[in-house]
Every structure is written in structure tokens, then in C-alpha cells.
Amino acid sequence: MSNFGFPSPQFNEDMQPFFEGTAQRKFKMMRCRQCGFWNWPYGGCRNHDNEAYLANMEWSDASGRGKVHSFTIARVPFNDAFPVPYVYAIVELDEGPIIPTNIVGCAPEDVRIDMPVTVVFEDAPNGLVLPRFKPV
Amino acid sequence: MKTCVVGLGITELGHVPGKSILMLETEAARLAIQDAGLREADIDGAIQMKSDIGGGMRMRQDDAFPRILGLPVKFYMENVGRGGENVAKAFMMAEQLLQRGICSYVVCSGARDDWSRSRKFKKAGRRGTPYIHKEGAFAPMMGDSPPGFHGLLATRHMHLFGTTSRQLGQIAVAQRDWACLNPAAFMCGHPITIEDHQNSPIVAWPYHLLDICLQSDGATAFVLTTEDRAKDTKKAPVYVSGIGFGEHLQSLYWDKKHYSMLPIPTARDGAFRQAGITLDDVDVAEFYDCFTTEVMLQLEGYGYCGVGEGGALVEAPGMIGPGGKIKFNTGGGLLSSHHLGNITTVSEAVIQVRSEGGKRQVPDVEVAIASGHGGEILAGQMCSIHSTMVLTRGG
Structure with missing residues (x-):
């Protein structure tokens, strides 16, 4: 019942690329290939409609x-x-x-x-x- | 046809050891049915006012208070809501059940055991009420705690508008004064001064202990029915005249407003429009007050003063507290009475509209508002909900 101790939240595949980045000492954010809009954490572009499964967004070095x-x-x-x-x-x-x-x-x-x-x-x-x- | 609250049941509040959440919910439902002058056999819908946040017994479960009490309900829903707004969502669901003719009398019951749980952990040398870490929640890895992330609002408000800890303390003092008029309030009989607030320990700067709400055990239930059926119940009905919602999802991060405002405008406007009222019509306001800054943000957000003017408002003589011009959190609120989420704000609004407030009763209450807040996503305040309910004496 007690959940003290350092949290170990289970991150799904949406966030895996971010932590793969930090493991290499890189800070990554999602960037829109079409217009350059940045988002963090995983998320779409707000400047225009998004492609299927946010294909327009790409984890990029920030x-x-x-x-x-x-x-x-x-x-x-x-x-x-x-x-x-x-x-x-x-x-x-x-x-x-x-x-x-x-x-x-x-x-x-x-x-x-x-x-x-x-x-x-x-x-x-x-x-x-x-x-x-x-x-x- | 409008929906009305016709029954209110409140168990012992504060420290209620040895009672499970389910048993507290059951007892509150029993009391509310009795208060309405109904029989348990009359109840054909039930809603549990609980959020998943917190884990343990707050998570979804197989057992249910209608089973324990033996209510012959044809509809039962558990865990409505994301945080401290679940009464608004429960009432909206109840209204659907009633207006569609699915149910005739719906009981909504909600309980917490936060005090008892926190004691157990204190005995083990821990603090607070631990909760299950949500999948994908980033901020807990940074040591976020309720005072730690709600305090972000205070620091930001101070930075933008020069608000001071003393000004926030005025809210705590005013609500304690109200609590001292409410025998059911946990802090009744324990008045505080602004110096007490300033001298209380800092938990998460800029928050002192007295900026922070209570943790409580207890339960409260409401019975709802339609306007026509309400004519036959024991007490005068309280009309659910407006329900509105606002979300930080409306603006997300790009407006950078999350830490200096709450998403009140759409919640307020929706509820006020349904009820056909303006702020001038509001006789009492029951604000969700998990921390002092939330109260200041609501004084600003509902329009009692301009944005950034809350500090000046609360320290102006004669504005707040039992003798003040603006009557809010008349039972003492989460800060000084008890914390059952926005069940606390709605039950006090019902009490005030019914004129059952005893020493703390505001004269001639026709219109009360009750707000709710919470439901953080990913990080504190990253996406929070706000709810506004308008409860009135007349339809």
C-alpha cells in the first residue's frame, strides 16, 4: 500500500525516445517537420492539423x-x-x-x-x- | 424541468478512525435518504463521488455502498471525476438519469479517509498520504508534492503582482473565523491570527503550514430528484441551476497562464448563463480552497476584483471573513473545516441555501455558488479542471 521511495513511473513507448536521449546526455523535444513548432512531452503541433499518429512530430535535439x-x-x-x-x-x-x-x-x-x-x-x-x- | 437536491447527509468529520471509505459512504447515503424523507427502497440510482487520485481504496473497486445499504438501484457509477470537481460531474450524470427518466431518485455519496491513512504513515515515520505513481507521470520523479506544486501558483502570483505571504494569510485567518462559527468544523474553537500564520512552519516555501488544507475522514451524500418529485420530499428543494466547467487544456503551455490563473471563465460563464445570474446575484461563494492562493485566484477569476488585485482585496478592512462584504467559505472550507474535495463546498452551499447554517448562516441566501478544482495531469497545474455550480432557493 505504501508507495514511498523514489518513483518508478512506467513510461510507455511515447516517452521512450526522450529517455533514450537523456541516457546519451541529450535533451530532446518534439518538433514539427512542417513548421518547426516545439512540444514537450510527446504531443502534436498546435499550428495546424496533425498527421496520423503525429507523424509530423519528430523527437529532435533541443x-x-x-x-x-x-x-x-x-x-x-x-x-x-x-x-x-x-x-x-x-x-x-x-x-x-x-x-x-x-x-x-x-x-x-x-x-x-x-x-x-x-x-x-x-x-x-x-x-x-x-x-x-x-x-x- | 430542473434537478433539485432534496437530501443532505453528513457523517462525523475530521478524525473518524476505524471506518472504511465504503462504510462512511454507506452511512452518508443513509443519512441523506433520511434527510429527504425517503425510504431506502425509493432510491433507484447511485453515484460514488470519488476520484482515482490517491490510490489504495480510492482506486476503482468491486464493492459498492449501494450493495452494503441494499439500495435497489438500476444504475451505479463509481469514480466520477479527476480531482476535486467530482460533485459537479456526479450531479451532471444524476441530472441525465433523472431527466431521461432512467431514475427517479439518485443518491451521490463520497468519502475520504485521508486523516486515518496519514496517521498510519506517520507512525511508520513517513508523512502525507502516499499515492500510487501514475503511469507516465513525470513530475513525481522531481519530488513534487501537493504543497510543492500548488505553491507554484503562490510564487508566480507574488512575482507578477507583488502578493505577499501575509496577504495569503488573511484568507487563512478569515476562514478560521468562519470555522469558529461552525461546530462541525475541525478547527472550531481554534482561532488564529495573522502572526500565527506567519509563525507557522514553512512546509514548501512560500507556503506555511496554515496555507494548507486539512486532511479529513468522513463522508457526505446528496439525494437528487426532479422538481416535481421534490414537492413531496421533507425539506424545501435546493435547485441545481447551473453547472459549468473549465480546463487548462483550453490553453496548455503556450499561454504560460497556468501558474497565475485558474480556468474559471468558461466554468463561471456556463453555470451563470444556465442559472440566469451575474456575480451581483451571488449571496455566498464556496470556493475550493486546497491552498490559500486558489482562493485568491477565485476572488480574481470570478470578478470580485481584477487580476492581480486579490492581495489588496483580502487585506482591505471589512472585505472578507464573517463580518466582511464578500461571504465565502462560510463553513471554514477545506482549510479549516474538513476536506472532502468539492463535496465540502457543495454541502456548505446546500446548508446556506436551506438556511441551516446556525451561527454562520448568511441572511437570505437565494443564490450560492460552489466550485471544484483539481485533476492534475503530468505535473501539478499542467492541466487542471475547474467546476462551478450554482445552487438556488428558487427554480
């Missing part, structure tokens, strides 16, 4: 850069897989989409909204390589 859109600083532990303090944040990527992540590489109290950040890859206990972000 900048891995962005800025902090909003954040909170965890002070009370809710799961001992995540020692406090840590920064939970939404980063707005340069390509447009947002991603839930952690800000690392600086003191939590130094994080600011709109602060420019860049991706770092960290091995997680569940065997995946996760994208976190640090100040530029």
Missing part, C-alpha cells in the same frame, strides 16, 4: 536552456527519497514548452523567477537519467 517560470522550496520532507531542502520548479524552455524539474547547483534561496538555467543530467535511483536544471 537547446536544454530556459528560465525559471515558478518554483517552491521543500522544507518538510514528504518522502525520504527527496532530502530537504530542494527546489521544485517549472522551467520555461527557450523553445516554449514548460517542464517540471529541480533547480540544482545553487542554494535554494538564490533561485529567482526568470533566472536563466541550463539542463544537467543526473542518474536517478530508478535507472533513468533525469533532466534537472542549474543556473547559467
Whole structure:
């Protein structure tokens, strides 16, 4: 019944290419072959109708850069897989989409909204390589 | 023909150890049927107001409260809803059953055992109510927690509009004042000051403990029927005059608005249009208040003030709380009474329209609104739902 410990969500084939990318230290996003629209995570183009099974979208190398859109600083532990303090944040990527992540590489109290950040890859206990972000 | 709430059943709330979710749902249904002056044999439709979120007993299950109570229902539906909006979806389904003539009396019941569950985990040295990690959910790997991702709204609002923690604290204080007038509220008898709010521990900055809702055990049920049948029930009917929904799916990430607003406009406009009302007609508002910022975003989103003006509004003298101009969360809400999702907001709206609020009753309530919120997809607030219900004394 208890589900503490580091989460191991089962990702389906839609997200596999993303994690294959992070394993190679590459930050991939979906990009429309027709118009260049970026999406993350897996998802279609919003500029026009999509092809069958989103065939117009392609996992592509992205900048891995962005800025902090909003954040909170965890002070009370809710799961001992995540020692406090840590920064939970939404980063707005340069390509447009947002991603839930952690800000690392600086003191939590130094994080600011709109602060420019860049991706770092960290091995997680569940065997995946996760994208976190640090100040530029 | 309109649909009416004719029965309301509320079990013990707060700490109710030793009662399963199913038994709490069963008891609330029994009380609601009794409140309507009906017999259990009259009930021919049942809906369980529960979301899958949370796992364990909140997941889909084989057993059902109508079986336990022996209700001869020809329709039973479990687990409506994505989060704290399930009453709106349950009532919409009930209305279909009634208006199509499939059922005559529908009971909607919902329970939680969050307090008892959290105690079990605290004994094991853990915190919170753990939930099953959803397939493909990305944010839990980043340590997202309810205060952690709901707090994103607070940080963003502070950044954009200069809102302060003290201003958010005014909402907590006002709702505690309401709770102190409600003997059924868990925090009745425990008033707080703004200094108490500021001195309470920081759980996930910028949220203090007193920005965060309660965890509760308990259940509440409603009996719904058609306007004509409602004439024969024990109490005056409460009309379900409007139901509306809004989704962050309407804008997704590109508008970058998720963290400074809730998808209120379509929910509000749909419900208000059906009911033929404007904000001026609303006598009491029962806002879904899982955290303080959600309340501020609703004061702004429903139009009590402009976007970004919520901070100034809540700290202006005479605006909020029992003596204030805007009457909201009159039972204390999720913050200070009990947390059964938007069952809490809808039950308080029914109580106010029926004038059964005792010391906390707002005089002459003709129109009450009750909202719901939740259902995060992928990450907190990435796609959330908002529901608005309008409950009225007259048809």
C-alpha cells in the first residue's frame, strides 16, 4: 500500500525516445517537420492539423536552456527519497514548452523567477537519467 | 424541468478512525435518504463521488455502498471525476438519469479517509498520504508534492503582482473565523491570527503550514430528484441551476497562464448563463480552497476584483471573513473545516441555501455558488479542471 521511495513511473513507448536521449546526455523535444513548432512531452503541433499518429512530430535535439517560470522550496520532507531542502520548479524552455524539474547547483534561496538555467543530467535511483536544471 | 437536491447527509468529520471509505459512504447515503424523507427502497440510482487520485481504496473497486445499504438501484457509477470537481460531474450524470427518466431518485455519496491513512504513515515515520505513481507521470520523479506544486501558483502570483505571504494569510485567518462559527468544523474553537500564520512552519516555501488544507475522514451524500418529485420530499428543494466547467487544456503551455490563473471563465460563464445570474446575484461563494492562493485566484477569476488585485482585496478592512462584504467559505472550507474535495463546498452551499447554517448562516441566501478544482495531469497545474455550480432557493 505504501508507495514511498523514489518513483518508478512506467513510461510507455511515447516517452521512450526522450529517455533514450537523456541516457546519451541529450535533451530532446518534439518538433514539427512542417513548421518547426516545439512540444514537450510527446504531443502534436498546435499550428495546424496533425498527421496520423503525429507523424509530423519528430523527437529532435533541443537547446536544454530556459528560465525559471515558478518554483517552491521543500522544507518538510514528504518522502525520504527527496532530502530537504530542494527546489521544485517549472522551467520555461527557450523553445516554449514548460517542464517540471529541480533547480540544482545553487542554494535554494538564490533561485529567482526568470533566472536563466541550463539542463544537467543526473542518474536517478530508478535507472533513468533525469533532466534537472542549474543556473547559467 | 430542473434537478433539485432534496437530501443532505453528513457523517462525523475530521478524525473518524476505524471506518472504511465504503462504510462512511454507506452511512452518508443513509443519512441523506433520511434527510429527504425517503425510504431506502425509493432510491433507484447511485453515484460514488470519488476520484482515482490517491490510490489504495480510492482506486476503482468491486464493492459498492449501494450493495452494503441494499439500495435497489438500476444504475451505479463509481469514480466520477479527476480531482476535486467530482460533485459537479456526479450531479451532471444524476441530472441525465433523472431527466431521461432512467431514475427517479439518485443518491451521490463520497468519502475520504485521508486523516486515518496519514496517521498510519506517520507512525511508520513517513508523512502525507502516499499515492500510487501514475503511469507516465513525470513530475513525481522531481519530488513534487501537493504543497510543492500548488505553491507554484503562490510564487508566480507574488512575482507578477507583488502578493505577499501575509496577504495569503488573511484568507487563512478569515476562514478560521468562519470555522469558529461552525461546530462541525475541525478547527472550531481554534482561532488564529495573522502572526500565527506567519509563525507557522514553512512546509514548501512560500507556503506555511496554515496555507494548507486539512486532511479529513468522513463522508457526505446528496439525494437528487426532479422538481416535481421534490414537492413531496421533507425539506424545501435546493435547485441545481447551473453547472459549468473549465480546463487548462483550453490553453496548455503556450499561454504560460497556468501558474497565475485558474480556468474559471468558461466554468463561471456556463453555470451563470444556465442559472440566469451575474456575480451581483451571488449571496455566498464556496470556493475550493486546497491552498490559500486558489482562493485568491477565485476572488480574481470570478470578478470580485481584477487580476492581480486579490492581495489588496483580502487585506482591505471589512472585505472578507464573517463580518466582511464578500461571504465565502462560510463553513471554514477545506482549510479549516474538513476536506472532502468539492463535496465540502457543495454541502456548505446546500446548508446556506436551506438556511441551516446556525451561527454562520448568511441572511437570505437565494443564490450560492460552489466550485471544484483539481485533476492534475503530468505535473501539478499542467492541466487542471475547474467546476462551478450554482445552487438556488428558487427554480
